[in-house]
Amino acid sequence: MTIQDIFEAGVVGAGGAGFPTHVKLSGKADTLLINAAECEPLLHKDKEVLREYLDAVIEGMALGMGLTGAERAVVGVKDKYRDVIELLRAKLPSNMEVAELRDAYPAGDEFILVYDVLNRAIPPGGIPLHVGAVVMNVETAVNVAAAKIRPVTEKFLSVAGAVAEPATLRVPLGVTMAECVAAAGGPTVPDANYIVGGVMMGYLEDDRDALVDKTTGGIIVLPDDHVIVRRRRQDWKQIGRIGRAACDQCSFCTELCPRWLLGHPIEPHRAMRSLGFNRIGEANVIGTQFCCECNLCSLYSCPEDLDPKNVCTQNKRRLAAEKRRCENPPFNPRRPELHLANRKAPMARLMTKLGLRQFRNVGPLQATLLPAAKVGIKLKQHLGAPCEATVAVGQSVAKGQVVGRPPMADGKPALGAPVHASIDGVVTAIADGAVWIGK
Numbered sequence: 144m145t146i147q148d149i150f151e152a153g154v155v156g157a158g159g160a161g162f163p164t165h166v167k168l169s170g171k172a173d174t175l176l177i178n179a180a181e182c183e184p185l186l187h188k189d190k191e192v193l194r195e196y197l198d199a200v201i202e203g204m205a206l207g208m209g210l211t212g213a214e215r216a217v218v219g220v221k222d223k224y225r226d227v228i229e230l231l232r233a234k235l236p237s238n239m240e241v242a243e244l245r246d247a248y249p250a251g252d253e254f255i256l257v258y259d260v261l262n263r264a265i266p267p268g269g270i271p272l273h274v275g276a277v278v279m280n281v282e283t284a285v286n287v288a289a290a291k292i293r294p295v296t297e298k299f300l301s302v303a304g305a306v307a308e309p310a311t312l313r314v315p316l317g318v319t320m321a322e323c324v325a326a327a328g329g330p331t332v333p334d335a336n337y338i339v340g341g342v343m344m345g346y347l348e349d350d351r352d353a354l355v356d357k358t359t360g361g362i363i364v365l366p367d368d369h370v371i372v373r374r375r376r377q378d379w380k381q382i383g384r385i386g387r388a389a390c391d392q393c394s395f396c397t398e399l400c401p402r403w404l405l406g407h408p409i410e411p412h413r414a415m416r417s418l419g420f421n422r423i424g425e426a427n428v429i430g431t432q433f434c435c436e437c438n439l440c441s442l443y444s445c446p447e448d449l450d451p452k453n454v455c456t457q458n459k460r461r462l463a464a465e466k467r468r469c470e471n472p473p474f475n476p477r478r479p480e481l482h483l484a485n486r487k488a489p490m491a492r493l494m495t496k497l498g499l500r501q502f503r504n505v506g507p508l509q510a511t512l513l514p515a516a517k518v519g520i521k522l523k524q525h526l527g528a529p530c531e532a533t534v535a536v537g538q539s540v541a542k543g544q545v546v547g548r549p550p551m552a553d554g555k556p557a558l559g560a561p562v563h564a565s566i567d568g569v570v571t572a573i574a575d576g577a578v579w580i581g582k
């Protein structure tokens with residue numbers, strides 16, 4: 144297996160970020176971490192994939208170790224999944240091991256995972272490679288193992304919340320979210336809203352026909368009056384006005400912020416304070432560029448139910464637009480040692496706070512591929528440049544055939560990965576950022 148094979152197969156991070164895997168595995172590290180922490184409430188796909196496709200995960204880990212030079216690999220998984228942990232312990236070779244993680248949020252954030260498993264704090268603005276680690280999602284490892292045989296044409300995702308049969312599905316890329324929800328028994332509420340990716344870090348998708356891509360890890364269905372939906376529908380003016388009037392600067396948001404606890408210079412209470420200034424983005428909130436948008440401050444920490452996360456992201460976007468960056472950010476690597484372990488949000492408490500205890504917290508795998516007569520293959524399913532279509536309307540395509548490639552820049556492909564047909568059929572349109580294929 145080569146880096147080129149992984150590129151050609153279109154493998155990108157399946158955990159949500161979509162970072163091209165061939166780039167990630169081009170780095171050198173002493174440890175490969177497999178991220179099965181899956182700390183978003185109600186999501187189950189990583190644990191289900193681990194249980195069902197463990198041999199492929201192990202093969203992907205071995206390949207990842209070979210490419211990065213890592214001598215050790217560790218699978219990070221929640222300690223509550225005893226059956227999966229026993230399976231792993233029985234099958235993993237001597238250079239691979241399991242790290243049991245507390246059932247708390249956040250756990251799957253790369254920075255937190257690297258600290259919890261390796262006791263290494265990544266500096267602000269850094270990446271796991273800076274501390275000798277490469278992190279790969281479970282499903283990504285399966286795709287790496289298969290890269291020589293087949294490209295990425297399928298996705299695993301959990302469908303949960305207000306649906307009749309919560310499940311983890313195996314679907315062709317490019318099916319609609321409505322088809323996935325129907326496959327999970329359909330909504331149990333008339334006013335179904337789709338939260339894509341998870342209730343903490345995901346987004347509200349109003350288009351039921353939005354397409355599943357390589358980064359879609361889950362769809363949570365919730366009614367209009369659910370707190371998560373109401374919070375997502377608040378507009379920025381309302382958030383700013385209420386925040387300015389009601390924030391009492393208690394600083395709980397900062398004291399529980401996972402990135403502040405890692406020693407990074409992000410202090411959401413200062414961003415909240417800046418709402419009272421004439422212009423946000425003043426010097427003392429430049430640290431907002433280190434916010435990972437985990438939403439813990441807004442959905443868990445703040446006793447007033449304010450929205451420091453959105454205030455931080457507004458600041459962050461303004462700073463980025465103005466090309467202002469915090470050079471040489473201060474870093475306190477002693478802070479995680481002092482505080483991180485005992486300040487995470489226990490999952491049971493988080494579920495209660497988010498009003499999710501009423502939903503069944505299960506996601507059994509439906510391993511049979513969901514049938515599809517029509518798909519839309521998005522040309523951008525990864526971090527980097529959108530692909531350019533390599534097929535024409537009316538052309539017959541076979542499952543696995545390349546239908547889009549990253550554009551060339553300076554004689555080599557721009558950051559990205561090719562995309563492939565997920566069914567046999569005919570190209571019916573190239574529109575709205577996708578190649579549409581029908582049978």
Ligand code: SF4
Pocket residue numbers: 389390391392393394395396397411412415444445446447448449450451
């Ligand atoms: S926790 Fe809430 S009230 Fe306290 S400082 Fe943060 S935003 Fe303000």
Ligand code: SF4
Pocket residue numbers: 396399400401402403409410411433434435436437438439440441451452455
């Ligand atoms: S969303 Fe809030 S808690 Fe999370 S990193 Fe940003 S400021 Fe910290």
